[in-house]
Amino acid sequence: MKRILYFIALLVPLITFGQSEKVSVITESMLANKWTTFANNWRYQKGDNKAWANPEFNDTSWKEFSAYNLNMPDGEHAIADRGEIVWFRKRIKADSSLNDFSVLRIYQLGASEIYLDGKLIHQLGKVSSDIDKVIYNNPFNQILQLPLEKGKEQVLAVRYVNAQYKFPSYSKTKGYIGISASSLSNANSTDIIKNYLIVRNLQFIDNYNIALGIAILMFIIFLSFFLFFPNEKINGYFATSIFFTILFDIGVIWAQSYPGIQFWITFSYDTSIVISFLILLYCLYKILEQPLDIVFKTISFLSLITIGGYFLYEPDILAPIWAILSFIATLRIAVKSWKENRVGSLLFLISSFISLLYWAIYVMSIIGLIPVNLNKFIPFAFMVMPVTLAIYLGYSFGKRSQELRLNLDRVQNLSKEKEAILNAQNETLEIQVKERTASLNQSLDNLKSTQSQLIQSEKMASLGELTAGIAHEIQNPLNFVNNFSEVNAELIDELAEEVDKGNLDEVKALAKDIKENEQKINHHGKRADAIVKGMLQHSRSSNGVKEPTDINVLADEYLRLSYHGLRAKDKSFNANFKTEFDPELPKINVIPQDISRVLLNLINNAFYAVAEKAQQNENNYKPEVVVSTKKLENKIEIRVKDNGDGIPDSVKDKIFQPFFTTKPTGQGTGLGLSLSYDIITKAHGGEMKVETKVGEGSQFIIQIPIS
Incomplete structure (x- = not known):
């Protein structure tokens, strides 16, 4: 009997210890040079009671879970539906190794209040059970202070209301809130590897600013052409298309810089890009002198369906699918016009194929068929067709100007010949001498012009011989870049798994491998960049500057390029x-x-x-x-x-x-x-x-x- 009592006395503390609260220990290695998502050891309870922020509150009856999106633990069903409030609690402890200030980054579709040990440290929007009184705030670009005390167990509580917009009706998420932490120095870093959550978004906005600048420049140029030459209506159509592209770029930049905008703003700029591309397709039909057939009418009808579909499903998927169909129509028109206009057909075939390939890969990546992220290239992908059309219009304008100059030269030459004939009746001998002198001068000018053309041909011929060699030389570093990028993608997945497991030694080893691969990618990227710069330098006319x-x-560069070209x-x-x-x-x-x-x-x-x-x-x-x-x-x-x-x-x-x-x-x-x-x-x-x-x-x- 005594042995049984001893056994029970020993078992009770063990059971009590096993039922103690789980505490997430935050160490220096978790926050230095990276962002760590708070995904584990959470508890939640629907409803609303501000007493739940008190660290002394007993939350053992709450459901325990781990998830990146706290509102969707299983990835399919939401804890709090639209307009409902839910509380999340998590016990954390700052390790003594933590030397820097800790900060938070919160991405949410709604509003929240963040408490630490019962004290409100951040109010992000306004939380209310009345959906009409909720003030939406998504502070994903903000750095929020997390005042931890070393060695002390603290309670992080979150009061969250799901205020995801009503549209689109069938969204991938049903309310979202994710919390990540890092050190203050890393959060202020511009290194895209260490501070990717912040820097990647800033790069995304910078790329759109570049695209916006290009669009505004093209709009001013072609609107000016239309105002000076109103009969050239194609310039007006193109300027209108670019105007809608500008509205789209401004809308995206606004949405990324000031999160929390209403659905109708997203709807407006997504509609603008569809209208822009539809006008571009119309311009293409006019330029290539093709009638507006059933294909164009079908694409126009589908554009209306796509815009209406924004209320039902994600515009990020619907718009690219419509774009793919429009680029297929562009390829068709370019092929049909090959015999009549080879220059235009070639330009639009190339640009349409590039755009079609990009958006096909983009859609497959969005739906999870291909594990790539092409978001940073989106601004430039939108500009491929407009820039191509601008190039062709410039080429067409230059060609017509050249023809006008040639006709003017013919008229002037004819006038000079008639004048020479009239003067010859009065001063035959003198005119004959002048005619012969003019003929000799003309021959000399023609000889000089021919010589200049031959010199330029020789230069361009050498550039042509370089092309194949350049393609071969660039392929090697690009292969390295692609291979090491794929390896890094796999290493990052492994890194995420090891982080979740808490295996710090393996995490450091993987991080070291990733860094070495990035150095190799950088080396081979610079190699390709040097080759392209060399080609551009070779193709430029000499300015005589040493x-x-x-x-x-x-x-060494030209030895290799020459060999591979041959x-x-x-x-x-x-x-x-x-x-x-x-x-x-x-x-x-x-x-x-x-x-x-x-x-x-x-x-x-x-x-x-x-x-x-x-x-x-x-x-x-x-x-x-x-x-x-x-x-x-x-x-x-x-x-x-x-x-x-x-x-x-x-x-x-x-x-x-x-x-x-x-x-x-x-x-x-x-x-x-x-x-x-x-x-x-x-x-x-x-x-x-x-x-x-x-x-x-x-x-x-x-x-x-x-x-």
Whole structure:
């Protein structure tokens, strides 16, 4: 009997300890450099009694749960329906490791009061059982103080009223309130990884501000065109479409910056974007000279259905679905107009395909078929079609202006000819001399114009040769970015699971892996950015301004772009290439666009030479191109060497002459080496020469002064 009594005496404390309240301990690692959602160890009770905020109140009879949305613990059913009040309580304790001030971020559809140990610390809107008296407030961009005391067990109580708007009737949520915590320093951080809850929304608003600026600029331009040329009604239609796009952008920015707006404002800006795209589709029919067929009428009818559907279902899903249908109609019209207007059809085919692909992926991500988040690109996705249409209208206007100038030139030439005939009757000899002089001048002008066009063609041809190489070079870093992004998405899911488990060591390890992957993403992103900037710099016309340039980087870039460009055109082509760069080579002041054209021309010629020799099927021949640099006393030296057939002596003295080429007709203008020679010798005060031996190869040598 005594043993039984001892056993009962031992069991009672254990049972009492097991039934004690669960306390969420808040540590420094939970709040530093991240936001932690308060999702566990909550209790709730429907009804309203402010005594429930008292920390001494016994809430053991309340239902216990864990959820991100406190009002929907099971993800389907709401605790408090619209207009009802519910209380939530949670016991928390600040660990002694907590060194920074703690803050809250609350996302809610309704109003709430936040209590800590019975003291009201935040009133977010007005809580009332009368839905008409509730003042809605969603402070998701605000940082709210959480005055915790280290080592003390405290009670966090929330009095919440569900005030989600009546429309749309079938919403994904039925009242929402979620609470996250972080440190004050992290909440003020601009790092999107650490402070993603705040920074991501700010970036979203910034992107919409950029889109708004572009839309306002296009609206002013095309409204001005319409006012000055009222017969060009298409400019007025397009300006009207852009006006509705501006209303949409303003509405979204307002909704994100000042949460709690009424449904009719959301309805208004979502309606504006549908109207904008419908007018754009109408403009497309007019531009491509297509009749308004049954497809356009069907899309117009569906737009009305979509707008009415906003009262029933989420506009974020209905509007993109309608947009997908309108882009399919755009693709159809562009294909139909291919024979009559290839430029316009090509532009609209590309833009429609891009838009269709984006919105299809967006809709699939919204309904959970694809785990991606494309929200930050939405502002720019809305601008793809308007910008394309603006480009085409600009192209069309320029084309008509050019035709008018040509007609004016013809009229002026005809007038000059008649005047010359009249003057010839009085002063025949003098007029003949003048006519011959004018003819010679005209021929000289035509020759100069032709020469300029050939020079520009040579520049654009080199840019065309770069295209395939650029695509290959960009693909590699983009593949890395995509791969590491997918890995990070999986690691973040694992991180969330480990956080819920409280496994801090694993959380730190996962965070370290994520950080390393982000560094790799950043590295390869900068690599792709450098390639694109190099291409843009190459395509620009030279402004003659010299700037400090790393010749090693420039030579390496164009060696790779040239090789992959030739490989893209001829899959059978293959050659070894290597660099022998002087690591001590200083940056020198040059015109980077011009030097890049010189390097590209020499490297292309070198690859062409080894490719021609490789076609002779000589035994044991291995094509090779070597680019090297070296620092001399007061200048740098660049060498481009190949092991091709070399240059005969009869040709060697002519290779720097304009229009001289040894390539077959249609494969070369004969201007590449001539332009390169002028760029080095005249524009940069350097030297350019060639060393060659028939049967063994050639080596072009460039020397440029350092100062």
